[in-house]
Amino acid sequence: MRAVNFCEACGKVQPPAPVDYFAFFGLPRxxxxxxxxxEKDFYQLSRKLHPDLNSQAGTQEQEWSLQQSSLLNDAHRxxxxxxxxxxxxxxxxxxxxxxxxxxxxxQARSSGEAKKQIVxxxxxxxxxxxxxxxxxxxxxxxxxEDDPALIEEIGRQKLExxxxxxxxxxxLQGHWKMWDGMIQREQNGQPVSEEERKYLCDKxxxxxxxxxxxxxxxxxxxxxxxx
Amino acid sequence: xxxxxxxxxxxxxxxxxxAFMQGESPVVIPGDDGSNLVPSVVALDENDQPVIGNAxxxxxxxxxxxxxxxxxRLMGRGVDDIQDELKFFPFHLAEDLQPGEVIRIRLGExxxxxxxxxxxxxxxxxxxxxxxxxxxxxxxQVTKAxxxxxxxxxxxxxxxxxxxxxxxxxEVLRLVNEPTAAxxxxxxxxxxxxxxxxxxxxxxxxxxxxxxxxxxIFEVISTNGDTHLGGDDIDNxxxxxxxDDTLGDLGVDLRRxxxxxxxxxxxxxxxxxxxxxxxxxxxxxxxPGGKRYLREVTREQFEKLIQPIIDRTIGPCKQALKDAGLxxxxxDEVVLVGGSTRIPKVRAxxxxxxxxxxxxxxxxxxxxxxxxxxxxxxxxxxxxxxxNMLLLDVTPLSLGIEVAGGVTDKIILRNSTIPASATQFYxxxxxxxxxxxxxVLQGERELAKDCRSLARFDLKxxxxxxAGMARIEVKFLIDANxxxxxxxxxxxxxxxxxxxxxxxxxxxxxxxxxMILDSFDSAEEDFRQRQVxxxxxxxxxxxxxxxxxxxxxxxxxxTTDEKKKIAKMEKALIAVKAEDDYQAIRKAIDALNQGxxxxxxxMMDSAVSTALxxxxxxxxxxxxxxxxxxxxxxxxxx
Numbered sequence: 116m117r118a119v120n121f122c123e124a125c126g127k128v129q130p131p132a133p134v135d136y137f138a139f140f141g142l143p144r145x146x147x148x149x150x151x152x153x154e155k156d157f158y159q160l161s162r163k164l165h166p167d168l169n170s171q172a173g174t175q176e177q178e179w180s181l182q183q184s185s186l187l188n189d190a191h192r193x194x195x196x197x198x199x200x201x202x203x204x205x206x207x208x209x210x211x212x213x214x215x216x217x218x219x220x221x222q223a224r225s226s227g228e229a230k231k232q233i234v235x236x237x238x239x240x241x242x243x244x245x246x247x248x249x250x251x252x253x254x255x256x257x258x259x260e261d262d263p264a265l266i267e268e269i270g271r272q273k274l275e276x277x278x279x280x281x282x283x284x285x286x287l288q289g290h291w292k293m294w295d296g297m298i299q300r301e302q303n304g305q306p307v308s309e310e311e312r313k314y315l316c317d318k319x320x321x322x323x324x325x326x327x328x329x330x331x332x333x334x335x336x337x338x339x340x341x342x
Numbered sequence: 343x344x345x346x347x348x349x350x351x352x353x354x355x356x357x358x359x360x361a362f363m364q365g366e367s368p369v370v371i372p373g374d375d376g377s378n379l380v381p382s383v384v385a386l387d388e389n390d391q392p393v394i395g396n397a398x399x400x401x402x403x404x405x406x407x408x409x410x411x412x413x414x415r416l417m418g419r420g421v422d423d424i425q426d427e428l429k430f431f432p433f434h435l436a437e438d439l440q441p442g443e444v445i446r447i448r449l450g451e452x453x454x455x456x457x458x459x460x461x462x463x464x465x466x467x468x469x470x471x472x473x474x475x476x477x478x479x480x481x482x483q484v485t486k487a488x489x490x491x492x493x494x495x496x497x498x499x500x501x502x503x504x505x506x507x508x509x510x511x512x513e514v515l516r517l518v519n520e521p522t523a524a525x526x527x528x529x530x531x532x533x534x535x536x537x538x539x540x541x542x543x544x545x546x547x548x549x550x551x552x553x554x555x556x557x558x559i560f561e562v563i564s565t566n567g568d569t570h571l572g573g574d575d576i577d578n579x580x581x582x583x584x585x586d587d588t589l590g591d592l593g594v595d596l597r598r599x600x601x602x603x604x605x606x607x608x609x610x611x612x613x614x615x616x617x618x619x620x621x622x623x624x625x626x627x628x629x630p631g632g633k634r635y636l637r638e639v640t641r642e643q644f645e646k647l648i649q650p651i652i653d654r655t656i657g658p659c660k661q662a663l664k665d666a667g668l669x670x671x672x673x674d675e676v677v678l679v680g681g682s683t684r685i686p687k688v689r690a691x692x693x694x695x696x697x698x699x700x701x702x703x704x705x706x707x708x709x710x711x712x713x714x715x716x717x718x719x720x721x722x723x724x725x726x727x728x729x730n731m732l733l734l735d736v737t738p739l740s741l742g743i744e745v746a747g748g749v750t751d752k753i754i755l756r757n758s759t760i761p762a763s764a765t766q767f768y769x770x771x772x773x774x775x776x777x778x779x780x781x782v783l784q785g786e787r788e789l790a791k792d793c794r795s796l797a798r799f800d801l802k803x804x805x806x807x808x809a810g811m812a813r814i815e816v817k818f819l820i821d822a823n824x825x826x827x828x829x830x831x832x833x834x835x836x837x838x839x840x841x842x843x844x845x846x847x848x849x850x851x852x853x854x855x856x857m858i859l860d861s862f863d864s865a866e867e868d869f870r871q872r873q874v875x876x877x878x879x880x881x882x883x884x885x886x887x888x889x890x891x892x893x894x895x896x897x898x899x900x901t902t903d904e905k906k907k908i909a910k911m912e913k914a915l916i917a918v919k920a921e922d923d924y925q926a927i928r929k930a931i932d933a934l935n936q937g938x939x940x941x942x943x944x945m946m947d948s949a950v951s952t953a954l955x956x957x958x959x960x961x962x963x964x965x966x967x968x969x970x971x972x973x974x975x976x977x978x979x980x
Contacts, residue, residue: 158559161732161734162732165732165734165822166761167720167721168724168732170515170721171723181761181819181821181822184761185761188758188760188761191759192759
């Protein structure tokens with residue numbers, strides 16, 4: 116079951132249809148994905164759709180080939196990354212993460228304030244302590260001093276945070292299983308409630324928000340340590 | 343098989359090449375001087391005619407203000423970007439250049455009027471030379487080409503290259519990134535799967551690309567580089583030292599003298615090249631005015647001097663590895679590209695960075711052109727050698743839109759496989775607003791002012807609506823050449839918005855069109871003129887040889903009839919030589935050649951017997967001597 120981007124019989128590129136990335140690869144909207152199969156499909160479709168291999172075709176086909184292969188590349192890029200894939204699916208379901216919200220970004224820019232990011236409650240204490248340490252580090256660097264103990268401590272905290280960030284991916288994958296089960300039931304013709312849908316979406320949004328927060332924190336710490 | 347031959351062209355900073363796929367392997371097409379490399383040098387001769395390549399090099403030292411080299415460094419750039427380069431360039435820029443405008447160069451004196459050249463026009467002259475070399479080789483027209491560009495070239499630089507192709511009369515089927523092209527040549531040769539890093543240090547640009555090769559697919563994972571870094575910078579460093587030296591020792595400031603700087607430049611380049619195989623070299627430059635500049639340079643001193651320059655390649659390499667999510671140990675092979683990679687210190691640096699000996703089997707000067715030829719073959723429908731091959735390249739720089747607050751909103755990230763696209767929605771601020779302005783940028787920085795301005799788009803023709811009602815879908819598509827295409831549609835009315843592009847540092851379509859016509863007219867005329875001149879030169883040679891023949895003892899052995907025939911042909915040739923029809927001249931030359939065959943044989947015999955008597959060929963008045971097959975044959979022009 117694959118979106119028809121090229122004709123199996125004659126091999127010619129077809130006009131691109133407005134499909135989502137899952138449908139493009141002929142995949143159901145499940146979050147667990149066979150990475151190797153996706154890669155194989157990607158290469159196979161590239162050979163069919165890429166402009167380089169369609170340069171002998173007519174102008175219309177060449178135009179379609181350009182559209183199709185950009186769609187292919189965009190779809191592959193999003194689907195092969197577990198986080199991007201989840202975010203994309205949620206977007207298809209009409210849910211937006213607070214970080215991605217365009218309106219929030221625009222409001223923040225025009226008001227000049229930092230975007231509000233909710234600190235995950237279980238991290239409140241840690242984040243507070245870390246911010247104090249980072250401030251200390253910045254002050255030291257300004258006057259040219261070096262405190263190896265402090266740097267080591269911050270480095271250790273960073274490792275711990277990275278561990279938490281990676282653990283959240285596991286938590287997310289737990290929700291994937293639930294989601295995929297629901298999709299399978301839907302495919303089998305069984306009824307699926309709006310509540311269940313919303314519940315699972317909310318769970319995943321929550322994990323992603325927490326993970327995003329930690330990811331940004333890790334990035335800030337890395338930058339502070341490097342400079 | 344394609345009826346139109348598609349060639350692969352490496353339009354390099356220092357040298358350019360043209361190649362094509364000959365059966366199983368790519369092959370470089372030589373020029374009529376037998377050389378595979380065409381120096382990327384353009385000059386105007388005494389008659390204000392363009393001279394390209396090796397023939398142009400002498401003008402660099404004799405009349406440097408009428409010559410241009412390393413034009414690639416000016417492609418797609420503005421006058422503010424090239425201040426560094428300008429230090430040693432002997433030519434002048436047009437006085438009235440505005441920021442954001444394409445650069446214009448003035449070659450020669452005012453008598454040329456307002457004739458200035460833009461970088462694409464200069465590059466087009468080089469491309470035209472390569473086109474002619476290929477046409478001469480095939481005996482047929484060449485109108486399609488694949489041209490390579492540094493992977494790190496931005497949109498404006500790529501567009502400038504495409505424009506140059508068009509001006510030269512070439513349909514540029516694809517722009518290919520240089521490291522990727524090199525990997526094609528390498529992969530065709532090795533046919534192995536694995537992860538390959540291509541380290542490309544040329545005359546003006548540096549690229550590092552990391553690719554995954556498997557089953558014929560060449561997939562770029564990440565790429566990075568510096569388009570302001572190359573062998574030229576090493577040269578300029580040495581030139582600066584020489585100029586400081588001469589100022590200190592000889593009390594002469596030679597910076598003003600174009601001839602002196604170019605003479606020093608030649609010597610410095612020779613020395614640099616020599617130090618790759620020697621550990622000591624002596625600079626010996628005769629300066630205008632007779633003074634001599636002498637200086638010994640050891641390899642050790644040289645390496646110390648250039649260390650800061652080659653160290654600038656470390657950052658991009660580390661970033662490329664980081665973006666690829668790879669450690670140096672995971673790279674299977676490092677391929678070296680570009681003349682500057684012959685420097686031992688560069689090889690040592692590469693070995694240190696990637697923890698392995700680099701692969702040096704391929705000719706670093708030719709490998710990019712050969713790879714371009716492979717891609718040309720693929721685009722032409724492929725052949726047995728290339729039937730499984732496909733290139734998947736990436737865009738090197740993030741694409742962004744300027745939004746409120748002077749911030750860049752990235753819509754396509756760097757190292758995204760191309761073709762790639764992003765869609766954005768815009769609306770109007772004011773009732774009845776008919777235009778929306780979009781500023782597109784390339785780069786990784788947060789603020790728009792720190793990124794590279796790619797172009798300003800004006801979406802026109804939005805149907806009149808209340809403010810905020812219009813829903814304009816703008817699609818940004820980076821094509822397989824790495825160039826941005828924009829299309830827009832107002833969704834409520836379904837109307838396609840008209841897009842007007844103001845390219846930064848570039849030429850508009852109309853400007854390119856006008857340049858093509860100019861170029862074509864003069865090309866045809868140039869070609870024809872050259873044929874006439876060459877034919878006349880040959881006619882002169884054969885007439886001079888005939889004169890000698892008449893004075894030789896062999897002449898006496900001819901019959902009256904033969905002499906009459908020869909006289910008739912000689913007269914005909916003299917008559918037609920005065921006219922413009924080169925084909926008629928050639929016919930007359932052939933006729934005279936035929937008619938004097940016996941005379942030539944007689945002269946040959948007498949020459950041989952004279953030689954046997956102990957005289958030299960010169961004394962026997964034979965001109966070219968026994969190695970010439972026919973004393974009245976075509977002269978070999980060097």
